[in-house]
Amino acid sequence: MNNKFEYNKIYSLGDLENKNILKLGRGNVISKNDIRNNPGDFPIYSSSALNNGEMGRYGGYMFDDERITWSIDGGGRFFYRNNHKYSVTNVSGWIKIIDENTVNTKFLYYLLSNLWLTKKYDYTSKAHPSVIREDYSFIIPSIEVQNEIVEVLDKFTELEAELEAELEAELEAREKQYQYYLTELLNNYEKVNDFLIADLIDYIQPTKYIVKTTDYNDNYEIPVLTAGKTFILGYTNEKTGIYKASLDAPVIIFDDFTTSMHWVDFPFKVKSSAMKILVLKDETVADFKFLFYLMQTLDYNVGVGVHSRHWISKYSQQEISLPSLEEQKRIVSILDKFSALVNDIKEGLPAEIELRGKQYEYYRDKLLTFDTEE
Helix, strand or coil, X not given: CCCXXXXXXXXXXXXXXXXXXXXXXXXXXXXXXXXXXXXXXEEEECCCCHHHHEEEEECCCCEEEXXXXXXXXXXXXXXXXXXXXXXXXXXXXXXXXXXCCCCCHHHHHHHHHHHHCCCCCCCCCCCCHHHHHHHCEEECCCHHHHHHHHHHHXXXXXXXXXXXXXXXXXXXXXXXXXXXXXXXXXXXXXXXXXXXXXXXXXXXXXXXXXXXXXXXXXXXXXXXXXXXXXXXXXXXXXXXXXXXXXXCCCEEEEECCCCCEEEECCEEEECCCCEEEEEECCCCCCCHHHHHHHHCCCCCCCCCCCCCCCCCCCHHHCEEEECCHHHHHHHHHHHHHHHHHHHHHHHHHHHHHHHHHHHHHHHHHHHCCCCCCC
């Protein structure tokens, strides 16, 4: 067997291990009792793709060097670990570059991460070291080329992170500005009449509906909503039983358990029977959008661990004071503008990040595609 390494040839991870260029291994079992009995600040990386794979902190550590780790049980995703003290559990594997003059660890990480997008591992077909050592084959260019590619991709990653941080900071600033004006405008108007919320708003109790797909298309175009952070859970093709909210007759969907709410002006169904669909009783007394904004400022304590329906028994029985209808509409026009500014960047943030991500993927694919020498 020829054990000599040559650049610009196709090798598997197993080939590189046989040539003593790298080493593949698996982590150790670290139980919750181990963590509890030996607390500390050193990260433990497991099979999850969330939180950069970190599952907790520990008083001991396995490694204090640069490696690549991957999730065995969690789909085989790769992670780059720079020089720091850390541990890897038995549901993760690790790759250690032995010959750093031949292979750049960060380059191999980028290369494997790109190839991983074409693989399919799950809890049945797991990414064991014995599997991936033969499953990943690639071309290794010269170390000079590897170093240059890492420099370029690192810069793209850095710019992407900077852009995301800037957009999120802008969003946070706009949200603070919106909350300031929301509080100021709704606490400093001339109060004309007092009402119970139930005097102004009626409700419809919907039935629970099941999401049929999470992807919008021409066949599945009716959104299924909740009042939580995940506003649109998915879509359905069921045309009957739709609540036909429109620009002429908007509604508020209200979560009985959390009192969170959303303004809705399009046809929809709701996911949970815990929702109330709120409608305005008399538009000559109150502007419905004003009530929506006002309700977001109410000091209403749901209570920790409380899981009960709040609309009928408590929330709707709160007393509120309203300004004149003309003043209500004036305040709504101001808050609508601030709300639009916040929503614009909320929608633009993921779109811009996705666009930059596609740009990064394009250059990554170009940089990590090589031809073998004839």
